[in-house]
Amino acid sequence: MAELGNPKNTIEVLQKYQFHFAKKFGQNFLIDTHVLDKIVRAAEITPEDYVLEIGPGIGTLTQYLCESAKHVFAVEIDDNLIPILQDTLSAYDNVTVIHNDVLKLDINKLVEEKCEGKRIKVVANLPYYITTPILMGLFESHVPMESVTVMVQKEVAQRMQALPGGKDYGALSLAVQFYAEPYIVANVPPNCFMPRPNVGSAVIRLTSHKKPVAVKNEKLMFDIIRASFNQRRKTLVNGLYNVGGLNKSKEELAAVLESIGLAANVRGETLTLEQFAALSDALSKSAN
């Protein structure tokens, strides 16, 4: 039975070890059993699953994951939490605590060597200061993952799930949706954490696409996406004009847009992922 997840037991552990929160590591520990249950349910952990948890803290979510998964790999950067985790997780033999910076860890190697060729599930209450590098690092290095179920800042969850035309739609929406289907599971208020964060939070589940979005040149597509959103409220032609290496006049760019059914004065923030992929393919073709 998981024992952490309520304020009383959390405070007891913190006092026993005289633990002081490190702001620089984005430490906001979960103290609400309903939220913990919700995360584990949304992640659909089964006894066959290998789970990667990023930032176990004092092991609260880890205990819940150990109850459901085959094995949990929990990566924690803070030296002061390692002895605490040894204590709070001592009842479980299906957990490995890895003392490292998750951004420096070779996760592909870990999965290859320890997970019997299976795709993993990533579950975490993420440190908010590095949400984007962690998620993009996992996707861009093609870690074999079924899904990523994480607590993030509410605004970031909304940006990941946003669709064309809305104010939250941007390069992050497209980057995430290129690899996965996002679904916001729940909004979580600050009083579910200790200490309370200054922002609202949300649990989001990103389910990896079975079939990737087809595009010939991923890098070119993301250069185009970045350029389009750097130039918000300007036309796409103006944004594309600044993409290095395209070497096209505005008239030529307008013609490429029209060739894929887009108006010459279209704005980047209205394009779907599939339209960015088609545009990238048309531009790489016309460059040859």
Ligand code: SAM
């Ligand atoms: N999972 C715990 C919970 O829900 O109570 C703690 C979550 S807390 C928001 C984030 C955790 O990530 C902290 O334990 C922090 O020390 C850890 N962390 C911060 N930066 C990290 C990094 N670069 N690599 C690994 N862990 C990190």
